[in-house]
Amino acid sequence: MAEAFRFRILAHGPAGSPVREAFTPAEPRPGWVRVALKAMALNRLDLWTTEGLPGLRLPLPLTPGCDGAGVIEALGEGTTLPPGVEPGGSVMLAPGFSCGVCPACLRGDDMLCPGYGILGHVRDGTAATHVLVPAANLLPIPGNWSFEQAAAFPLVFLTAWEMLVHKCALRPGETVLVWGGGSGVGSAAIQLVKALGATAIAVVGSEAKAMRCWELGAEHVIVRGELKALATRVRELTGKRGVDVVFEHTGAATWATSLSVCARGGRIVTCGATTGPETPFDLRALFAKQIQIRGSYMGRREHLWTLLSLILKNPTNPPFRPVIDQIFDLSEYPEAQRHLEAGSGFGKVVCRMS
Ligand SMILES: [Zn+2]
Structure with missing residues (x-):
C-alpha cells in the first residue's frame, strides 16, 4: 500500500503554507466511511482556512480541502449507504456537515444548523490520501465523469x-x-x-x-x-x-x-x-x-441530489459540468493553493492522488 499522507495547517500562514505529513488513516465509526481519495478540488475556503479569519478559531492542526472524490475503503459498523452508493464504489463528497436532528436540519436547511460546518474547515478535509466522512455525505459519481471532474463539482455548484x-x-x-x-x-x-x-x-x-x-x-x-x-x-x-x-x-x-x-x-x-x-x-x-x-453560504445537501438528477438525464451531454483549470499532484498541494490565489486560471484547481 502506498504511503498515506496529508497536508496540515499547523499555524495560520500564507497560501501554500500547509505542510505534508505521513499519517495512519483511522477506522470509521458507526455511520461513517473512510474514502481513499483519487482527486480533490481547491476552493477559496482552503485559502481562508489556511490564512485564518478574524474572530474565528479553527481546530489546528487541520487538513484543508472541502471537495473530494474517491473509493469507499471501509465502513463503520452498521453503516447504511445512500442510494446508488456501494461498498468499494466510487463516490464524490458533499462538503457540509450538520447535526441531523435540529429543526433546521429536519426541514432540510442543513446549512442553517447551529452545528453546521464544512469539510476541511472545521474537521480534517480532502488534502490527503484518505478522509473520514458520514455516509450521508456520499453521492454517486455521474456516468462517465472522472474523479477529477467529480471532485470539482459539489461545492461550487x-x-x-x-x-x-x-x-x-x-x-x-x-x-x-x-x-x-x-x-x-x-x-x-x-x-x-x-x-x-x-x-x-x-x-x-x-x-x-x-x-x-x-x-x-x-x-x-x-x-x-x-x-x-x-x-x-x-x-x-x-x-x-x-x-x-x-x-x-x-x-x-x-x-x-x-x-x-x-x-x-x-x-x-x-x-x-x-x-x-x-x-x-x-x-x-x-x-x-x-x-x-x-x-448565502453553501446550500442544502439535498440539492446536490437535485443537480445529480439533472446531470443523469443526459450524462454524456449534461446541461452543466465542472470546468477544470489545472490538475496538480496532491504532493504539490501548496503550489496548487498559490496558483488559486494568483487568480490567473479559469475554473477549478484540482489535485490528483497518484
Ligand atoms: Zn442541525
Missing part, C-alpha cells in the same frame, strides 16, 4: 444553485450579472443561469477568459476595465433597466457597481468577498430602487 434558485428564485427570461466568470463558482453560475432559461452577463479579467465564458453559455461577456464603463455597458445590454440579479462573490471592489447595475426590484446575492469584506454604500440606492440583498 451547490453554492451557485442555492444562490440562484433558492435565494433569488431566478425566473426564465431574467438577466444575471456574474462577477468573476472565470472563477470556480462563476463558471458554475454561468452554466446554471443558462440551464434555468435566464441570461448571463459575465464579467472577466481578460479576453482569454471571455472566450471561455461564451463557450459556457454566457450571452454577453464584459472584460473588466473601469467600473463606470462596465456599468454603462450593463445598462446598454439591458435597455437601461439593469440586471434582475447580481451574482456577487467579489465584495468590496465591486459592491457599489453591483448596486448601480441592479434593476429596480432586483436582487443582489453574495457568497463571498474575495476583494475585501467591508465597503460603504449609498442606502438611498438600496431603498429607492427597492433592491433586495441576500447572503
Whole structure:
C-alpha cells in the first residue's frame, strides 16, 4: 500500500503554507466511511482556512480541502449507504456537515444548523490520501465523469444553485450579472443561469477568459476595465433597466457597481468577498430602487441530489459540468493553493492522488 499522507495547517500562514505529513488513516465509526481519495478540488475556503479569519478559531492542526472524490475503503459498523452508493464504489463528497436532528436540519436547511460546518474547515478535509466522512455525505459519481471532474463539482455548484434558485428564485427570461466568470463558482453560475432559461452577463479579467465564458453559455461577456464603463455597458445590454440579479462573490471592489447595475426590484446575492469584506454604500440606492440583498453560504445537501438528477438525464451531454483549470499532484498541494490565489486560471484547481 502506498504511503498515506496529508497536508496540515499547523499555524495560520500564507497560501501554500500547509505542510505534508505521513499519517495512519483511522477506522470509521458507526455511520461513517473512510474514502481513499483519487482527486480533490481547491476552493477559496482552503485559502481562508489556511490564512485564518478574524474572530474565528479553527481546530489546528487541520487538513484543508472541502471537495473530494474517491473509493469507499471501509465502513463503520452498521453503516447504511445512500442510494446508488456501494461498498468499494466510487463516490464524490458533499462538503457540509450538520447535526441531523435540529429543526433546521429536519426541514432540510442543513446549512442553517447551529452545528453546521464544512469539510476541511472545521474537521480534517480532502488534502490527503484518505478522509473520514458520514455516509450521508456520499453521492454517486455521474456516468462517465472522472474523479477529477467529480471532485470539482459539489461545492461550487451547490453554492451557485442555492444562490440562484433558492435565494433569488431566478425566473426564465431574467438577466444575471456574474462577477468573476472565470472563477470556480462563476463558471458554475454561468452554466446554471443558462440551464434555468435566464441570461448571463459575465464579467472577466481578460479576453482569454471571455472566450471561455461564451463557450459556457454566457450571452454577453464584459472584460473588466473601469467600473463606470462596465456599468454603462450593463445598462446598454439591458435597455437601461439593469440586471434582475447580481451574482456577487467579489465584495468590496465591486459592491457599489453591483448596486448601480441592479434593476429596480432586483436582487443582489453574495457568497463571498474575495476583494475585501467591508465597503460603504449609498442606502438611498438600496431603498429607492427597492433592491433586495441576500447572503448565502453553501446550500442544502439535498440539492446536490437535485443537480445529480439533472446531470443523469443526459450524462454524456449534461446541461452543466465542472470546468477544470489545472490538475496538480496532491504532493504539490501548496503550489496548487498559490496558483488559486494568483487568480490567473479559469475554473477549478484540482489535485490528483497518484
Ligand atoms: Zn442541525
